[in-house]
Amino acid sequence: MASEIYMPGPVCLIENAGEQLVINQEALKILSAIEKPVVVVAIVGLYRTGKSYLMNKLAGKQNGFSLGYTVQSHTKGIWMWCLPHPQKPEHILVLLDTEGLEDVKKGDNQNDCWIFALAVLLSSTFIYNSIGTINQQAMDQLHYVTKLTDLIKSKSSPDQSDVDNSANFVGFFPIFVWTLRDFALVLEEDGKSITPDEYLESSLALRKGTDEKTKRFNEPRLCIRKFFPKRKCFTFDRPGDKKQLPKLEFVWEEELNKDFVEEVAKFASYIFKDSGVKTLSGGIIVNGKRLKTLVETYVNAISSGSLPCMESAVMTLAQIENSAAVQKAITHYEEQMNQKIQMPTETLQEVLAMHRTCEREATEIYMKNSFMDVDKKFQEELQTQLEAKLDAFVKKNMDMSSARCSYLLERIFGPLEEEVKQGTFHKPGGYFLYLQKKRELEKKYKQTPGKGLQAEETLRKYNESKEEVAETLLKMDQSLTEKEKQIEVERVKAEVAEAARRTQEEMQKKYELLMEQKEKSYQELTKMLSEKMEQERRVFMAEQNRIISLKLQEQERLLKEGFKADSRMLQEEIEKIKKMKSSPCTIL
Structure with missing residues (x-):
């Protein structure tokens, strides 16, 4: 249970083993046990810049993530620490500390x-x-952001160039927080005090020009602005003197620079309050299990020489969870049908009525645990399996009825069969004496409860199997004339034919009733799942509108700064996104 999660310290999630990234299976087990939504906070930066200290503060611990104050890069790969969220009771905070770049x-x-x-x-x-400060050297060190379009695919289709990657990324990329350590400047611009956020935006301003130097200057700034429309900045004084730095994790806060401590507290407060749940396209809330799948999907893609693809990750997640959702729904259906139906039932309607209830519950379970079944593959699988399970329950009901009826016939008619063997009816008037006793036993059989749907059919087959006995007794009865015998033969034939007709008619009614129920089930399932797809479509449209809104904000900034060409390019992106809205089946 996520509420019971306890990690005394971080574990390696992805190991940087030389030229290969390797997933730690122990970490995946931890994630797979987390059912609650996760707020995932990751930190990157050059080695020996104090990343781990900030992450330990978010964990509410003095130490945990290894700090390492030598000239060596200390953290290798990506380390994970899962903790109950300090401000959101039903959420888990997942901290990811990365090795120094x-x-x-x-x-x-x-x-x-x-x-x-x-x-x-x-x-x-x-x-x-x-x-330090946000200068060109700092921007050059952040060159990784300029490579994101080369490292990540947003779409799995080869024609993804139709829409700029940033148009797809912007809606699902994280909040960008730049933390500036050992910041010594006074935050002023044109003689006025500015906030760290304003300092960041000022540092992201573009220069006009088309020469290579200007392009290099603008490229990382443009990428940050395009990929991360929601941005935040924090500045920190030096935490203490040189003697304290090597043992910072052992120094009490009271001994550190007061301004530094206050700034770290503001930073932590923002992260706890404003960091949202990890969400994927379609409003898919990520929990530990889903984060585990994302880790596996992305790292496996990298290991195979491919690019991590956001759409493929969502599709993989949908495949896994929709398949599991179908199985969960079917398991519930079977359990409920087995618990609530006492077989054999007297009518088919009893089975069908319970089927409708259990099917509806199963469908609701499927809808709750599935998403983005755009080609209706899993909907059809669920429908097929539910129909097959219904057929199986109907057959089981019939088989149990047949078995019950056969047992009753054997017990009720056993003494009569024994009398036949002993020759009790081999005498004048024996035939009608046999018929009289047989009718009395049939009445007793029909009055016995709990026989189920096959009562009449099983009796008909039993009578059919005893026709030779009756014919033999009829022939041997010397009290009857040949004409009387012939009349009795015709009467028996008519009775057998009528019983066969009633059986056939009853079978046809059962078949029609079953087909009618299957059609109703299909229509109801289709309606429920169509409503779910419509809800997903509305979420998709809202996402696209949010992306457009963010793009329009950036376009307005570019116009104010005088970059009309870049503004026009952004307008083209916006138009392409609007076209995407007409195809809501698109995942990203």
């Missing part, structure tokens, strides 16, 4: 790119931690 000892920094991309993909709040 651009460690000179690593040589090839390709894995740095992947770790940066994974932190973006997995988080709902993405923290970039750096030392």
